[in-house]
Amino acid sequence: xxxxxxxxxxxxxxxxxxxxxxxxPFLALVALLALGFLVNxxxxxxxxxxxxxxxxxxxxxxxxxxxFVISSGGLDLSxxxxxxxxxxxxxxxxxxxxxxxGLWAIPAGMAIAVVTGLLCGxxxxxxxxxxxxEPFIATLGTMGIFRALITYMTNGGTIxxxxxxxxxxxxxxFGTLGGIPIPILISAIVxxxxxFVLYKTKYGRRCAAVGANEDVARYSGIxxxxxxxxxxxxxxxxxxxxxxCYVPRLGAATPTTGQLWELQVITAVVIGGTALxxxxxxxxxxxxxxxxxxxxxxxxxxxxxxxxYLVAAVQGVIIIIAMLVQRFSK
Amino acid sequence: MFSRKWxxxxxxxxxxxxxxxxxxxxxxxxxxxxxxDHGWTAGVVYHAQAAAKEINAAFPxxxxxxxxxxxxxDQVSALEDLSAxxxxxxxxxxxxxxxxxxxxxxxxxDMGTFITVVDRGLTDASIQDLYLAGDNIAVGANxxxxxxxxxxxxxxxxxxxxxxxxxxxxxxxxxxxxxxxxGIQVLDIQYAHWNSDEAFKLMQDYLAKYxxxxxxxxxxxxxxxxxxxxxxxxxxxxxxxxxxxxxxKDIVKKVIDGDAVTPVETPYPPSMIKTAVYMTxxxxxxxAPVRGHVKLDAPLITQANAKEYYFPDSPF
Numbered sequence: 001x002x003x004x005x006x007x008x009x010x011x012x013x014x015x016x017x018x019x020x021x022x023x024x025p026f027l028a029l030v031a032l033l034a035l036g037f038l039v040n041x042x043x044x045x046x047x048x049x050x051x052x053x054x055x056x057x058x059x060x061x062x063x064x065x066x067x068f069v070i071s072s073g074g075l076d077l078s079x080x081x082x083x084x085x086x087x088x089x090x091x092x093x094x095x096x097x098x099x100x101x102g103l104w105a106i107p108a109g110m111a112i113a114v115v116t117g118l119l120c121g122x123x124x125x126x127x128x129x130x131x132x133x134e135p136f137i138a139t140l141g142t143m144g145i146f147r148a149l150i151t152y153m154t155n156g157g158t159i160x161x162x163x164x165x166x167x168x169x170x171x172x173x174f175g176t177l178g179g180i181p182i183p184i185l186i187s188a189i190v191x192x193x194x195x196f197v198l199y200k201t202k203y204g205r206r207c208a209a210v211g212a213n214e215d216v217a218r219y220s221g222i223x224x225x226x227x228x229x230x231x232x233x234x235x236x237x238x239x240x241x242x243x244x245c246y247v248p249r250l251g252a253a254t255p256t257t258g259q260l261w262e263l264q265v266i267t268a269v270v271i272g273g274t275a276l277x278x279x280x281x282x283x284x285x286x287x288x289x290x291x292x293x294x295x296x297x298x299x300x301x302x303x304x305x306x307x308x309y310l311v312a313a314v315q316g317v318i319i320i321i322a323m324l325v326q327r328f329s330k
Numbered sequence: 331m332f333s334r335k336w337x338x339x340x341x342x343x344x345x346x347x348x349x350x351x352x353x354x355x356x357x358x359x360x361x362x363x364x365x366x367d368h369g370w371t372a373g374v375v376y377h378a379q380a381a382a383k384e385i386n387a388a389f390p391x392x393x394x395x396x397x398x399x400x401x402x403x404d405q406v407s408a409l410e411d412l413s414a415x416x417x418x419x420x421x422x423x424x425x426x427x428x429x430x431x432x433x434x435x436x437x438x439x440d441m442g443t444f445i446t447v448v449d450r451g452l453t454d455a456s457i458q459d460l461y462l463a464g465d466n467i468a469v470g471a472n473x474x475x476x477x478x479x480x481x482x483x484x485x486x487x488x489x490x491x492x493x494x495x496x497x498x499x500x501x502x503x504x505x506x507x508x509x510x511x512x513g514i515q516v517l518d519i520q521y522a523h524w525n526s527d528e529a530f531k532l533m534q535d536y537l538a539k540y541x542x543x544x545x546x547x548x549x550x551x552x553x554x555x556x557x558x559x560x561x562x563x564x565x566x567x568x569x570x571x572x573x574x575x576x577x578x579k580d581i582v583k584k585v586i587d588g589d590a591v592t593p594v595e596t597p598y599p600p601s602m603i604k605t606a607v608y609m610t611x612x613x614x615x616x617x618a619p620v621r622g623h624v625k626l627d628a629p630l631i632t633q634a635n636a637k638e639y640y641f642p643d644s645p646f
Contacts, residue, residue: 042539045538047564048535048538151366151367154372155372155376155645156368156369156372157373158645160580174563249530249559250526250556254368255366256368256525256552257527298535298538301518302539311521
């Protein structure tokens with residue numbers, strides 16, 4: 001299929017060339033689905049696909065925020081531990097409020113999650129922009145801080161959500177609306193909002209401009225500090241939304257919650273066609289990237305020919321092939 | 331600047347000498363363990379602190395000091411700090427890694443300290459006076475025995491394993507050796523890294539792949555939590571057993587409550603640190619000889635004996 005697209009005559013026309021580049025991650029996605037079907041027809045069953053796409057929602061939602069940060073020339077390694085930290089704060093707050101507020105503790109906890117996320121993002125942003133510290137180092141620092149805080153809050157164990165709230169909150173992950181799982185709907189809304197802001201607003205264009213060339217952006221009167229800080233705040237909000245969807249799944253936060261998610265998020269963003277060095281953001285590609293990552297993991301289990309010891313290696317190969325498909329479809 | 335530093339050093343030194351004089355007739359037992367970074371180590375910290383509190387209250391002549399360290403390098407420094415300021419009568423240590431801790435523990439041993447090693451052995455076994463550990467092979471084997479019994483000797487099962495380590499390998503080996511020759515067939519076995527989220531995903535995939543599963547074994551309770559959530563979501567009723575291992579309080583509670591799918595549990599109890607501290611102290615003050623090799627079995631926890639393994643206040 002990808003070979004066909006390459007030999008298409010449209011390649012000479014600039015207009016088409018561009019759209020094929022954008023289509024790269026989706027071609028990889030389609031190729032993966034076809035491969036999956038060949039390996040095991042159950043792969044395309046509605047239950048399996050809905051499970052996998054629902055699972056990819058966390059990484060997808062966080063990756064929408066990361067698309068802003070990365071396209072503005074930043075990086076955020078703290079998102080995985082931030083999810084754990086926000087989930088911990090949210091559960092503790094909900095449990096505390098449950099006796100007085102009853103089920104209203106759930107929306108109250110969600111509000112706290114968003115506020116915490118915005119503050120965490122703001123902290124990252126200010127350290128990077130005002131503090132002028134390399135994003136890699138700054139967020140590596142906050143990554144350690146958030147991880148230590150959740151470990152401290154849990155005493156190394158688990159913070160479970162109050163039993164009285166558990167069943168009422170459960171549908172936020174397991175429920176459906178019109179047949180579509182709620183986490184998928186939430187990530188779709190986040191993606192639509194993200195795409196609107198990145199592609200249609202002044203801020204979105206500033207974001208890309210700052211990422212493409214900081215000096216030029218500054219000379220054109222764009223506040224680099226403000227633009228980048230806002231990108232981190234958006235990232236914080238996305239992490240909070242992901243945490244809100246995460247808590248009802250297992251009903252607990254632990255020190256291992258969200259471990260290494262930052263790498264999955266960055267991989268999803270890059271598979272999606274966003275340049276890691278900044279200047280170009282692709283929200284829908286990012287979403288495709290997140291789904292691709294989760295599909296690969298799913299495919300590994302559904303196929304019988306990969307030894308359990310080699311799963312990670314095969315995953316790595318598939319990610320690289322997906323990137324190559326994308327590169328050569330340009 | 332310098333003079334102020336000297337002054338501070340002298341003051342601190344004087345305090346330490348005074349402190350030592352006060353504690354001189356007390357026997358000091360240092361407990362060095364990894365810091366809590368997941369459920370099991372959190373349990374170790376909890377039980378070590380509980381042992382220290384109980385022993386310090388019960389025996390005025392003994393002082394148990396607990397020190398947690400977040401990495402092997404930190405544990406080495408902690409050993410130096412613990413032994414620098416005073417003589418240790420005994421050291422109870424759960425080493426982060428065998429290789430890095432062997433020499434530092436030997437250095438303490440050379441000062442005449444009684445050494446108790448817990449769970450993970452040192453590379454030189456002659457250093458330890460007492461070695462105490464659980465039995466990972468029995469964790470797998472006892473779970474398998476129960477499963478064979480309960481399923482009537484035949485059935486299709488799926489297995490979730492942890493992080494590629496000796497602990498994981500031993501549990502899997504104990505399990506596989508026991509089911510060998512029976513009608514129990516392992517449909518699939520994959521790593522889920524002792525993580526509930528990964529176990530949730532893996533179980534969803536198992537459920538999508540196999541239309542009929544008789545039983546699940548997750549070789550750790552963190553993973554079992556994810557498994558149970560995935561089974562619940564699928565609404566499948568073919569899964570008759572979902573078993574874990576380790577002795578997490580949530581799972582032991584299920585056993586106490588008579589859960590149909592998780593009726594038993596196999597312990598690899600973090601409370602073994604407490605057993606080790608108590609034995610060490612027994613040797614110090616009760617003149618009860620304890621030198622040797624102690625292996626705690628992994629007896630099946632059933633409704634009858636579950637209370638013995640249930641610690642509602644522990645984080646694990």
